[in-house]
Amino acid sequence: MSKMLQFVDRPAQMPSKQDAAARVGNFQELYAPFPQKQAAEQSSRCSQCGVPFCQTGCPLQNNIPDWLKLAAEGRMAEAYQLSASTNNLPEICGRICPQDRLCEGSCVLEISDHEAVTIGAIEKHITEEAWKTGLIVPIIPAAERSESVGIIGAGPAGMSAAEELRKLGYQVHVYDRHDRAGGLMIYGIPNFKLEKEVVERRTLHLEQSGVVFHLNTDIGRDMTFEDLRSRHDAVLVATGVYQSRDLKAPGVSLAGIEPALDFLTAYNRLCLGDALEAETKARFDVSGKNVVVVGGGDTAMDCVRTSIRQQAASVTCLYRRDQANMPGSQREVQNAIDEGILFDWLKTPQAFLGEAGARVEAVRVQEMRLGQADTQGRRRVEAVAEGITTRKADMVILALGFEPEPMQEMLDSRLDVTEWQTLRASVDDGRTSMDGVYAAGDIVRGASLVVWAIRDARLAVESIHADLQQKAIAA
Ligand SMILES: Cc1cc2nc3c(=O)[nH]c(=O)nc-3n(C[C@H](O)[C@H](O)[C@H](O)COP(=O)(O)OP(=O)(O)OC[C@H]3O[C@@H](n4cnc5c(N)ncnc54)[C@H](O)[C@@H]3O)c2cc1C
Ligand code: SF4
Structure with missing residues (x-):
């Protein structure tokens, strides 16, 4: 058993970082992986608060103190299972969440001037270990369901929803206008923050789990929204916001x-x-x-x-x-x-x-x-x-920000939009003004963060599942 609360003796450390002079000569990520010993030591700085503010600061309410304790004890498989139970893309959030404004900014150690636990770097380490040791394997649902769900947009919202739906056994089809899945994680965020292999590894995992990607398919141009709706029992709109201000x-x-x-x-x-x-x-x-x-x-x-x-x-x-x-x-x-x-x-x-x-x-x-x-x-x-x-x-x-494309024109005039032209849907359940149509991510919130897109997608999937079950009972 590793001792926790080591924040007094152990200063906060990030993994080693390319110095500025070297890194401007390449597009590689800044931080090297954490060696296991250092990750365990850094995890043991956690003060194991009874009411963990870090968890409140994380949009996914990740169970941070518990996975830090498991990582400190070297119980990496359990740490991964716990971390992955609330987050579909933990190694990505660990790299690119603005932790200083979220989990680490809320850490009690930060508030009391001891420097936050380096939560993001440890979250990345836990999941990278899981990839390395073969813990992340294609999803085989307990039972296949006949209903299918169409997802428009293969960004973090679409990818997270696809994974959650596959776990439940749904037939999942993801449509994207680009030639690769990943949304802004692939064509927006640069390699030095998020190496492209990290995103492509997730896409492959979804493909191997049975998710069908229809790339180079622009809904509203290559296929009508009505056509898409007729092919699926439910549709999730996760198209992001792309109109430059x-x-x-x-x-x-x-x-x-x-x-x-x-x-x-x-x-x-x-x-x-x-x-x-x-x-x-x-x-x-x-x-x-x-x-x-x-x-x-x-x-x-x-x-x-x-x-x-x-x-x-x-x-x-x-x-x-x-x-x-x-x-x-x-x-x-x-x-x-x-x-x-x-x-x-x-x-x-x-x-x-x-x-x-x-x-x-x-x-x-x-x-x-x-x-x-x-x-x-x-x-x-x-x-x-x-x-x-x-x-x-x-x-x-x-670089003045992004606004939604005209959704009613692009998809369906019956979809309610807000005064900011985002889709009107509850961020707590993803339901839109149309029966069987849900929405998640930037298209609901406006330009936001990957971690919020994941959170909204997970909640939208809960609604899709509840509504499809209800329909099955009523049929
Ligand atoms: C340059 C940049 C840097 C960023 N850096 C960070 C960061 O460091 N950390 C962070 O957390 N967030 C960052 N963000 C924000 C983050 O990328 C977004 O909040 C997040 O990607 C939103 O996810 P999403 O799934 O809603 O949409 P997106 O990632 O935008 O994905 C939407 C997908 O829908 C597809 N699509 C759109 N319309 C259609 C259509 N009609 N038919 C078919 N496909 C369609 C698009 O091609 C795209 O693949 C950054 C954003 C940008 C632009
Ligand atoms: S890095 Fe992001 S997802 Fe991970 S704990 Fe912090 S806020 Fe949550």
Whole structure:
């Protein structure tokens, strides 16, 4: 039995990390795997709180103190079973959840200045061990059911729902417009945060478990929603949000001003071994260029860090609030600072400068300051009179967030949407305004996190199962 509560004698440690100078030369993940001994030692720092705040801070309510104790005792198979019982993608969450805002930010040790248990790194370690030791095997349901469920979208919401439905014995078909499953985990989030093999391993696991993927199938274009509904007993919409938010500023249509997701997708394809067309390569080539990224969230951080890895001459992030008010993970912001990104906080583009019809040459920048808090407590930003400067830019990447595509037009006019155009569905049960149609993930919440997509998908599956059973009884 390992002793717990070792936080006084043992400082918090992350696994070893590539230093900044080395990592900007490659697209590999930053952190090495935890050696088992170090993972056990770090797990033993947990104070085993009676009311674990870390669990409350985790959207999946993961049973963190218990799997930390099992990991500290070297009982890795049990640690994995417990961890996997609430999370379909634990090795992915362990890598890319903003733990500083979720589980680790709520850890009692963090609150009492002892530094949080490195929960994410240990969660990743537990599941990587399970893969290594052959614990993760294809699902064989206790009994097959005749009912089938169609899932639109193979992102984390769609993949998690597919796994839960297969465990229950349903026939599961996942449709995606892309040529690979994974959603933003494959074509959005860069390799240095989440290596592509990690996602592809999960896709293969689902295929081997009997999930049928229909890739290159855009619902609403290649197949109508009505047709899809007629093929399945229930449908889950997990399409994410993909419409880039626009910026209205003079000169925004100059060449060399690019949307973030197109830029990231191109480099993710390269990491996956795809050959880029010459035109795409030239369009997103940042080597030797002065790159300006506009935005302050996860997507902006991924763009600045991709650019520096592609030998940009300089990379600057323009964000209209200050560092403390950045929406993404502070850990990722620090990684970007260490990698040599320049941050211009409290700045917003006022205009993009260049010859009409030619390439962008500079950005005219407006200085901002934080004003009164709005109704949600977030301080508004206001322009500082006279605070205008110009910054050289050979390429500008716009990372201002994403909005839903027009769902009623794309799928069905009977689907209720909210004022933000997200699908109107309860995040607690996934039911939409149409009988037999459920929704989960970003298309319900708006741009969010992988861990919330998993949570919503699991709850939607509970509703699908309950409703299909009810229908079977009534039939
Ligand atoms: C650049 C970037 C970085 C991010 N970094 C992080 C991070 O570090 N940590 C984190 O937790 N979250 C991060 N996120 C957010 C996270 O990726 C999303 O919250 C999550 O992927 C949402 O999951 P989802 O399944 O709802 O949608 P998605 O992952 O968007 O998947 C939706 C899928 O639906 C498919 N689809 C859409 N419409 C159709 C249609 N009509 N027919 C067929 N298929 C369709 C799409 O092709 C896609 O594969 C990041 C997002 C971006 C853009
Ligand atoms: S799923 Fe995310 S928030 Fe929950 S324990 Fe894992 S890393 Fe923390």
